[in-house]
Amino acid sequence: MAKTLFSGDEAIARGAWEAGVKVGAAYPGTPSTQILENLAKYPGVYCEWSTNEKVALEVALGAALSGSRAICAMKHVGLNVAADALFSAAYIGVRAGMVIVSADDPGLHSSQNEQDNRFYGLIAKIPVLCPSDSQEAKEFTKLAFEISETFDIPVILRITTRIAHSKGIVILDERQEYARDTYTKDITKTNLLPQFAKGRHYSLEERLKRLKEYSNTISINKIIAGKKSLGIIADGVAYQYAREVFPRASFLKLGMVYPFPDKLAIEFAQDKKKIYVVEETDPFLEILARACGIKAIGKEVLPLVDELNPRIVRNAFLRRKINIEPETELPPRPPALCPGCPHSGLFYLLQKKDLIISGDIGCYTLGTYPPHNAMDSCVCMGASITLAHGINKALKEQKKVVSIIGDSTFFHMGVPGLINAAYNKSKQIIIILDNQTTGMTGHQDHPGTGKTLMGEETLSLKPEDFAKACGVKEVYVIDPYEVKENRTLFSEILKKDKLIVIVSRRACALLAPRKPPHQVLVDKCTGCKMCLRIGCPALMFSENHAVINKNLCVGCEMCLKLCPSEAIIKIEH
Numbered sequence: 001m002a003k004t005l006f007s008g009d010e011a012i013a014r015g016a017w018e019a020g021v022k023v024g025a026a027y028p029g030t031p032s033t034q035i036l037e038n039l040a041k042y043p044g045v046y047c048e049w050s051t052n053e054k055v056a057l058e059v060a061l062g063a064a065l066s067g068s069r070a071i072c073a074m075k076h077v078g079l080n081v082a083a084d085a086l087f088s089a090a091y092i093g094v095r096a097g098m099v100i101v102s103a104d105d106p107g108l109h110s111s112q113n114e115q116d117n118r119f120y121g122l123i124a125k126i127p128v129l130c131p132s133d134s135q136e137a138k139e140f141t142k143l144a145f146e147i148s149e150t151f152d153i154p155v156i157l158r159i160t161t162r163i164a165h166s167k168g169i170v171i172l173d174e175r176q177e178y179a180r181d182t183y184t185k186d187i188t189k190t191n192l193l194p195q196f197a198k199g200r201h202y203s204l205e206e207r208l209k210r211l212k213e214y215s216n217t218i219s220i221n222k223i224i225a226g227k228k229s230l231g232i233i234a235d236g237v238a239y240q241y242a243r244e245v246f247p248r249a250s251f252l253k254l255g256m257v258y259p260f261p262d263k264l265a266i267e268f269a270q271d272k273k274k275i276y277v278v279e280e281t282d283p284f285l286e287i288l289a290r291a292c293g294i295k296a297i298g299k300e301v302l303p304l305v306d307e308l309n310p311r312i313v314r315n316a317f318l319r320r321k322i323n324i325e326p327e328t329e330l331p332p333r334p335p336a337l338c339p340g341c342p343h344s345g346l347f348y349l350l351q352k353k354d355l356i357i358s359g360d361i362g363c364y365t366l367g368t369y370p371p372h373n374a375m376d377s378c379v380c381m382g383a384s385i386t387l388a389h390g391i392n393k394a395l396k397e398q399k400k401v402v403s404i405i406g407d408s409t410f411f412h413m414g415v416p417g418l419i420n421a422a423y424n425k426s427k428q429i430i431i432i433l434d435n436q437t438t439g440m441t442g443h444q445d446h447p448g449t450g451k452t453l454m455g456e457e458t459l460s461l462k463p464e465d466f467a468k469a470c471g472v473k474e475v476y477v478i479d480p481y482e483v484k485e486n487r488t489l490f491s492e493i494l495k496k497d498k499l500i501v502i503v504s505r506r507a508c509a510l511l512a513p514r515k516p517p518h519q520v521l522v523d524k525c526t527g528c529k530m531c532l533r534i535g536c537p538a539l540m541f542s543e544n545h546a547v548i549n550k551n552l553c554v555g556c557e558m559c560l561k562l563c564p565s566e567a568i569i570k571i572e573h
């Protein structure tokens with residue numbers, strides 16, 4: 001039997017492939033991105049980067065209703081974007097299995113919140129599976145397809161960053177091709193007109209009842225016998241931590257957390273002296289256990305914020321003080337944009353201007369930090385333009401408002417904001433930072449790159465064409481490396497009280513070919529620090545002059561163009 005080392009994301013991709021999945025859709029988002037990247041490498045599967053998570057979920061639903069097993073993957077906040085479709089999908093159900101992977105991010109490693117998406121199971125009435133390691137990630141993915149078909153419902157596979165990115169041994173199986181009928185018309189199932197939707201709601205409640213019984217008997221919800229003095233209910237990676245801290249306790253290990261296995265939990269609790277619930281972020285299992293009359297101890301001692309680890313679990317339950325400081329003191333390192341990042345050329349233009357700057361989600365959010373100080377807010381995907389519009393309507397001409405959004409985020413959720421801004425006469429400046437990739441998640445393609453996830457050539461959509469199609473009269477496309485010319489343009493534009501769109505286009509510095517590094521001629525440098533305003537991490541100031549770290553410098557020339565003393569030159573080979 002072949003074995004390999006897989007991350008949770010890789011294991012889910014493998015599980016989906018082994019289950020005979022035909023269609024996969026996702027919008028990249030850490031920690032879920034590698035699921036589709038890996039699934040796309042397997043034969044016999046169509047995969048795509050969808051423009052956003054709602055689109056991805058609907059693509060998967062369409063495929064599942066047409067008789068093909070389908071999977072969609074997203075980070076936790078992506079499920080908020082997809083929630084409209086999620087709730088309807090529970091009513092409609094499937095024809096072939098459909099799995100929705102939600103990758104939650106306790107600890108906010110790369111997210112704006114720590115929401116616990118197990119609750120989506122409860123409110124959308126959809127079963128939720130939570131694997132505890134890579135092997136389970138693969139097996140639960142396959143099981144999720146079976147549950148989906150047996151109960152005519154999509155299934156959420158909920159993982160967290162630790163499961164997504166940690167590697168573990170996984171046993172490989174062969175792919176089982178899955179064949180079902182193709183599309184059949186049944187408007188009472190797939191058309192949620194109110195008269196049909198009510199019928200589907202009755203059906204959903206009946207399916208949920210059967211799922212609850214199933215949850216009480218399914219093998220992934222199991223009692224692991226141990227000492228009767230302590231029983232622990234746990235799921236996901238928290239189960240691993242609890243096992244490490246309390247190796248001799250009895251466990252109720254839950255793989256299917258919703259519907260909650262009430263009878264099994266009561267049976268487990270009845271002969272235990274004490275019941276702990278060990279889970280990350282919110283008290284999901286604890287609430288459901290307490291609803292069954294189980295006097296469980298959980299979040300009164302465990303933290304609601306941040307990831308758990310064995311140390312925190314031990315400290316919490318053994319009544320020791322929780323030390324939330326890192327065990328090893330590391331020197332702080334402020335996050336910074338990359339050397340030669342085109343966004344820094346744009347942020348330079350906004351410095352020291354009396355502006356309200358509404359930002360968005362992407363690597364450019366690092367423009368919040370000095371010396372750029374170029375972002376007042378960052379709310380969620382696409383909120384830059386819409387928030388700026390609200391500010392503009394509230395403050396009118398009292399203050400100039402600028403919104404900043406990346407290219408991938410613009411296609412994801414910025415377009416409706418642009419349409420709204422044009423329609424409702426917004427007087428903001430919208431800046432689209434077009435680095436021709438999805439930078440923050442590791443350079444995935446999007447509708448502007450001209451390539452699909454399957455590696456095919458396709459059309460390349462341009463944000464400026466959207467702006468013109470929306471009737472925006474002033475649309476500029478600039479090269480952010482041309483810092484001097486852009487400075488002149490900006491001083492003109494900022495005087496105007498109208499909707500203006502600027503597309504700042506230059507490929508991500510990590511993808512562009514590296515040019516010879518630059519150096520500072522010390523005898524010419526006056527120490528004016530103009531070059532430092534680019535905020536390039538390759539540039540430093542030492543004693544009374546600027547210094548360039550030639551190992552970091554990518555030769556973008558931005559600092560050279562800004563130096564008034566011609567003290568920066570290219571190092572010629």
Ligand code: SF4
Nearest residue numbers: 536553554556557559
């Ligand atoms: S040329 Fe200047 S701004 Fe560009 S990477 Fe090198 S040091 Fe940084």
Ligand code: SF4
Nearest residue numbers: 525526528529531563
């Ligand atoms: S801009 Fe030129 S003169 Fe001013 S500190 Fe930088 S290298 Fe020196």
